Amino acid sequence: MSLVVELNQVSKRFLLGKVFVDALRGVSLKIEAGEFAGIIGPSGSGKSTLLNIAGLIDEPDSGSVVLDSTDLGTLSDDERSNLRNRRIGFVFQAFNLVSVLDVYENVELPLLLRAEIDSAERKDRVEQALADVGLREFARQLPDKMSGGQRQRAAIARALVGHPALILADEPTANLDSTTAERVIDLMLELNRKRNATFLFSTHDEKLITRIDRHIRIRDGVLES
Amino acid sequence: MYWWRIAARNLRRNWRRNVVTTTAIACGFAGLVLVAGYLRRVELYNATTAVYLAHAGHLSIYRKGGLERATFLPQRYAIDAKESARIGEILRRDPNVERFAGYLEGVALVSNGCSSVPVIALGMEPEADHFVRHHPRVVRELPELAKPLRGVELAQAPPLLRGVSLSTGLAHRLSRSVRGGNADANVDTRSKSACDPAGSKREPSDVDVLGTTFDGSLAAFSGSVVGEHTTGQQQLDDSSLIVPLTTLQDFYATDGVTHLAVFLKDPRDLKKRAVELERALQGQGLALNVYPFDDERISLFYVGARDFLLVLSAFVGIVVFFVVVLSIVNTQTMTLLERSRELGALRSIGFTRAGVSRLFLREAALLAAIGLLFGGLLALVVALSVNGLNVRYTPPGIVGDMQLMLKPEFRAWWQYGAALFATVLVATRLVVRSRTKMRIAELNVNVSA
16 A cells, blocks of 8 residues: 655644643654544544644644655645645534535535646536535535535535545544434545545544544554554 | 635625625725815816916916016016017917916005005906906806906906906905996995095096006006906905006006916926926026916915815825725624634635635725725715705805815726725735734634634
């Protein structure tokens, strides 16, 4: 299996009030293509920070991150944005859909930044992504009119549509009831198995933890296994 | 087009707040355009008064030093007939000169038979008076003053009559009225009984003008008030006497004039033209000075009023600028706070900082365009309504009343519009910039969203 993302001795600290807090302390991690891995740990353990750094939406204070053989430390902000658009998909706890866009437009959004994708291909990809998450009939629905599960499925479709190397999901089931959470987990697993999509979660949801192939435990900014 | 549609949807989402911001932009724009329209009207009024009614012309030609000293040493500083003719030759060669005329100015006493008032006597060719009063610009800007307030123009006075025109304040002080006019309309009853007793052959329009010739001899003539005029300026309106040039030249025993007024077809670049004309005249051996009408030595009132209006417009502009900037900063700050998560999501899926800024700038541009459109319409409606209502008022320092008119120039619309549009975009850019500099991770979990 090929390596998708590699973190080497990554450290990150934040200033909280007047105190510096070490969110990550020398974390090293490799995620390979097709993995369905979860970062597990209590609140404040550094799960989200690890996910953000792996997903290029935050930068480490020290250490290196390599995505698809590219060392991210050398990239400009615009280059990082471009790489995020092409190689990474995000699923957020609060869905973070654009409320004035309907489901179709939300899913289409990442592709609009890619000039090489023409409108016909864009349409095919969006429809395929919506079909994959079972939202074809809801394509013209605004996010505000949809249930939490549907919104999260729309967010997964948006993450999938660019055919990313890695999909990062930060507590994807935290805002969902248990039945809906199960369905979302089933969907992500199905996408992992059928389309070989690489998933990396942060979670403390027991239902999700039991379904994860690889458990990455973190406590006080240090990986336990 | 897609992104503009998205911007429009975002504006609709917060429509209440955006209506308030649009209203602020619209009112600010309308206010600027209307204030500019009012100031332009006043500026045109004052400029027309200075150039035409005060007979300064766009350019005034004086003997060197004459502007300062001709009143005290008229003989030495008058421009004689020969020089006038040579100046005329040079001016006739300039296609931009619409007309030029000589004016003789001096001091005298005007008497009604029992009291005398010192005046500034201005002698002009009756044709020059006619030209000024019927000039399209005077008719357009000062229709109230385009014809004598009472009586007739000097050019229309019977030839055998030594017709003079008194300013309204002077006519009132001397209890004189226009020949053949309604005497009671302008005559103080006590003065009338003292100066024009019953049975007297003296007409209420008769005046005597007394003074000294340029060489110091006593001089006088009797005249008849054929017209009543206004100088347009309160400070001069009780001491102005206008008589035909030849009458005043006879009175002062001179063939000269104090200054020549040059009226131009295209009155732009007056300072440069004044310098060029002065150089041309001096090149012909004529020791003369040429002044543009907006030189404060020629038109002190005009220059003072213009400077005041400039300060006023700058003040209004600054106030509007701050109102618009604060409105936009407030709206965009609130919007960005509310949409932090959306902003984080956009950055997460690959939007660059510049890309996100462009989204918000499109919204601001739409907001500004709508505000400017409504502001423009509002200004147009208000201007047309005010002009149509014929509201009259008396501005400080001006004689009589004038119509409150708003004359916004096309240039003002697009200049203020462009300035406000740019202001809105810059204010938005500043707010968005500070937000896009935040860490994406922080935006994604922002609690205000």
